[in-house]
Amino acid sequence: HHHHHHHPGAFFRYMRQQCIKQELICKWIDPEQLSNPKKSCNKTFSTMHELVTHVSVEHVGGPEQSNHVCFWEECPREGKPFKAKYKLVNHIRVHTGEKPFPCPFPGCGKVFARSENLKIHKRTHTGEKPFQCEFEGCDRRFANSSDRKKHMHVHTSDKPYLCKMCDKSYTHPSSLRKHMKVHESSPQGSESSPAASSGYESSTPPGLVSPSAEPQSSSNLSP
Template structure:
């Protein structure tokens, strides 16, 4: 028996974003609240695993992060079946994202309503909408500035962050609190290694030194996900650079997009300087003179000896008697 279907009022997108130029709408107030965090930069859901600083706008993204980054199981590796690819992933979400970005060039769901342009990512559409007169989608709630790029917006939010010293004083910049701790602060926090007792000037140096006491088998190793490639790295940035250069064949050179130019440069910094001077006619920025090294003319320890606290005897044997005496005066045993 046929029945008349009645539209569910809750399915209507009645909850609309109030930020000018956004226009996003949702069926539930909770989804709207989650969406508003993309404008304010708030990320209340933080990973509680020690040493992980990741945070997210909703609990689903945090749950996915834990399953991908911290619950890896080697037996559940998934390989991309696209011909000539061979990349291996630990989770189906990573494989799905890889397929949409790398092997589906026609997948551009975000279309501009004022022209024929379409984009793979929503924030690219938001940036493009600014060329039609729409306001920037990311507005700072603490000052009148706004941004089209989320990463620049998130970087700007750090300008409003305050850094608190152990003595009770607060500073707006990290460089100011570092200078305060070196020169003025009377409360000295000792960064001492609990294993060997070596003392360091900063917490970052202590954390780097702690890697010396970790067994090599227990250290986090970032392996290359491509088949028939046995390269591995201790830092994620080194792995990303390896993939870009040797597997994706990306060149470090960037080309100037100005009309009738086409010059190439080794870095984006050089490209920006070229556009600033040649195409905009602005004067070249003068660099500040480098300060002389504090240990200029003195014998220095190698970085291995500094981080591990173990003297490099092989190097000391190569020094003459006078140099050995200078090293012992600088760093007595």
């Protein structure tokens, strides 16, 4: 009776499967059946793999199926066909909850139903940003197209020219260029004291015009 102790791993694995016996139910409603109202398949499976195999073999069928319609119970598509079988197969994952695309990065553990979503997710690890803002003169890049779309509204607003250093934005590129001088000027707070319009006019007596007064002159361009 002690033979279990040689393989505790296998034994506990078996036990655990018994405890968490998940019930996966096939809710495909075969349109061919004669009974009314039509009943769903209702076969139960303990693993996702079995359910998915069952659905694709028994219900979706092979290449002879010319019509790619999802007959899962209460499917929101309401019988609207897909153009290709692989699209139907991808779609059925919405119902089964199958997520066959795991993130390969160690410790991440996220899984995805669609390879496209995994591809986008992987960029959070790689830092890849293939989507560039198409607005002229803007070089912001994004990991996915929806972030780029969100960003575009800053350009379509009435002040599309935005400062890269702070969050000010301007209607005209010339105003932005003027404003940028604020950031170029010396960092010791010179921009906070706007000098007179030409820089030297009234504030400094002519004798005191020294190189140290230079930075002030650029700050009068700040808007």
